[in-house]
Amino acid sequence: MSLKRSDRREFLKRGAALAGGLGLAAAKPALGQTPAAGGIITGSPELVAYGTRSRFVTSERIAHGGRASPDAFGLDFHIASPIQDSVGVITPSSLHYVGTTRGAFVPEIDPQEHRLMIHGMVDRPLIFTMEELKRLPSVTRLHFIECAGNRANRNHTTVQETHGMTSCAEWTGVLLSTLLNEAGVQEGGNWIVAEGVEEVKGASSIPMAKAMEDCMICYGMNGEAVRPQQGFPLRMLAPGFEGILSVKWLRRIKVVDQFYMTYNDYGHLRQDSDDAALSMQIGPKSVITYPSGGQQLPGTGFFEVSGLAWSGGGKVSRVEVSTDGGRNWIDAEIRGTAHPMAHTRFSFQWNWDGAACELQSRCTDELGSVQPTRAQIGEFWAARGQPPRIKGQDNSIQPWRIDRDGSVHNAIS
Amino acid sequence: MQFPRLLLPLLLLLGVSAQAQSPTYGVGRTPSAEEIRAWDISISPTGEELPPGRGTADEGALVYQQKACAGCHGATGTGGAAPRLIKNDRGADADPWSLGRILPIRSPYATAVWDFINRGMPLYQEGSLTTNEVYALTAYLLFVNGVIEEDKVLDEKSLPQVMMPNRETWAPLPDWWKPGMPRLLDYPY
Numbered sequence: 001m002s003l004k005r006s007d008r009r010e011f012l013k014r015g016a017a018l019a020g021g022l023g024l025a026a027a028k029p030a031l032g033q034t035p036a037a038g039g040i041i042t043g044s045p046e047l048v049a050y051g052t053r054s055r056f057v058t059s060e061r062i063a064h065g066g067r068a069s070p071d072a073f074g075l076d077f078h079i080a081s082p083i084q085d086s087v088g089v090i091t092p093s094s095l096h097y098v099g100t101t102r103g104a105f106v107p108e109i110d111p112q113e114h115r116l117m118i119h120g121m122v123d124r125p126l127i128f129t130m131e132e133l134k135r136l137p138s139v140t141r142l143h144f145i146e147c148a149g150n151r152a153n154r155n156h157t158t159v160q161e162t163h164g165m166t167s168c169a170e171w172t173g174v175l176l177s178t179l180l181n182e183a184g185v186q187e188g189g190n191w192i193v194a195e196g197v198e199e200v201k202g203a204s205s206i207p208m209a210k211a212m213e214d215c216m217i218c219y220g221m222n223g224e225a226v227r228p229q230q231g232f233p234l235r236m237l238a239p240g241f242e243g244i245l246s247v248k249w250l251r252r253i254k255v256v257d258q259f260y261m262t263y264n265d266y267g268h269l270r271q272d273s274d275d276a277a278l279s280m281q282i283g284p285k286s287v288i289t290y291p292s293g294g295q296q297l298p299g300t301g302f303f304e305v306s307g308l309a310w311s312g313g314g315k316v317s318r319v320e321v322s323t324d325g326g327r328n329w330i331d332a333e334i335r336g337t338a339h340p341m342a343h344t345r346f347s348f349q350w351n352w353d354g355a356a357c358e359l360q361s362r363c364t365d366e367l368g369s370v371q372p373t374r375a376q377i378g379e380f381w382a383a384r385g386q387p388p389r390i391k392g393q394d395n396s397i398q399p400w401r402i403d404r405d406g407s408v409h410n411a412i413s
Numbered sequence: 414m415q416f417p418r419l420l421l422p423l424l425l426l427l428g429v430s431a432q433a434q435s436p437t438y439g440v441g442r443t444p445s446a447e448e449i450r451a452w453d454i455s456i457s458p459t460g461e462e463l464p465p466g467r468g469t470a471d472e473g474a475l476v477y478q479q480k481a482c483a484g485c486h487g488a489t490g491t492g493g494a495a496p497r498l499i500k501n502d503r504g505a506d507a508d509p510w511s512l513g514r515i516l517p518i519r520s521p522y523a524t525a526v527w528d529f530i531n532r533g534m535p536l537y538q539e540g541s542l543t544t545n546e547v548y549a550l551t552a553y554l555l556f557v558n559g560v561i562e563e564d565k566v567l568d569e570k571s572l573p574q575v576m577m578p579n580r581e582t583w584a585p586l587p588d589w590w591k592p593g594m595p596r597l598l599d600y601p602y
Contacts, residue, residue, distance in 0.1 A: 182436050
């Protein structure tokens, strides 16, 4: 509340008068806020040591894509982040989405024992302890990670279902190029294979051009150690590329001459080269998180429409919003700074007049690529004599329909 | 006088690029050859890292029962709690892309089947199979999926040569991509 001091005094006086008039029994404190029914949160050693959120904040992740997590074996598969409740651009580590290829156990790793080996086509194979990695020059960057399975369809209700397989964190670690230069990449070392320590030792092939550009070897996430579900103690981060390349529980990097066709690689193969290209780097994408599917507007009047935009091609340079199903577009405001390959918060000042309408958002990135509608993608491929489906990573515009009763619905047809 | 002034920055530049080839920080140690051998479980599609060994489908069928594969994946490779390992009954010449994500039929290279069994199976006892058992299990799974004949011997030479149905039908990742490029040229989105 930003009342000027004189207004505030007036406000308090009126509040006191009102309370007095009503008599003691019904008195409401002039502060306008009553303590919660449970009273106070009693201090405990646990809460002193590591805080928790309010019990009134119940936002949770959900199993994604129709397969249980954990499954019958206790393996995690895909877990979607509740981005309908997100504010700002950082996904809390506890709510960061989780993806594994075919399901994986989260390994319990003692960081004292953990090692990272770099070998293969290098002049000097190297092995690092966690302590040694932390001695090297570090970088801290905001980056999103998005799963290739983050595809919206008409059967989804909420934005958690349509878009929850993306998250953004502040990552800290060593640039992979620092380590590769230290090892000395040999002529012909055009790929790396990055491998984790979990039971299936998930490994992904990454082009050397990407590895040397901006890949990070991360030990830090949102101001603390990387969480076990995110790869503790060490995670590869391949900014803006499909999530499976950001290998967790990283223990080994082998410099090689070719795409290695690992189990992870095989699982994401495409038959068509355009499809393959469109699935590697993530395109410009955005979604309105409020109001979004399953939510309810309380009535007409002012709302700040809010959402997230991101691109694997670099910074978000523009976000537009339409309130009439994509006929007219108005620039939204970018809140804070747009970082390369990071979630970027946008907002749009809106007065709802109570009529049924359709909200959409559209992102343009610094390369000039523009987020398409599902129809535009279909037309693009149909004009080339190809099936009109969404190839590669789905970066299509998400439409939300608002009915006259204020209910919000997925409007994918 | 002009000449050396130009040369100096040039030499500095050369110095920087030469330096990138020698360690800058000297942190970390050199692993021994044994350490590298023990850690390096990668198998390329051309199979150069494959260890010597051999196995057939008949031997593999036995190992499949003995090593608890059947308990999780089902006695016949289907019907267990773990993912199925045989294709749907669509006939041997159905499009392999339509048969679900089943490694021993859909992988373009048999090396990936060997590699995954070797690194990840049997679940909870990974790394407990002998080299010959991995060859035998690979032969068994390829045989029940109609990829190889029952009497085919798989070893470090023949395994990379197995003609998987998808050998020629997959699209490589773009080799033209450079940082700062859009994901597909001439694609506006």
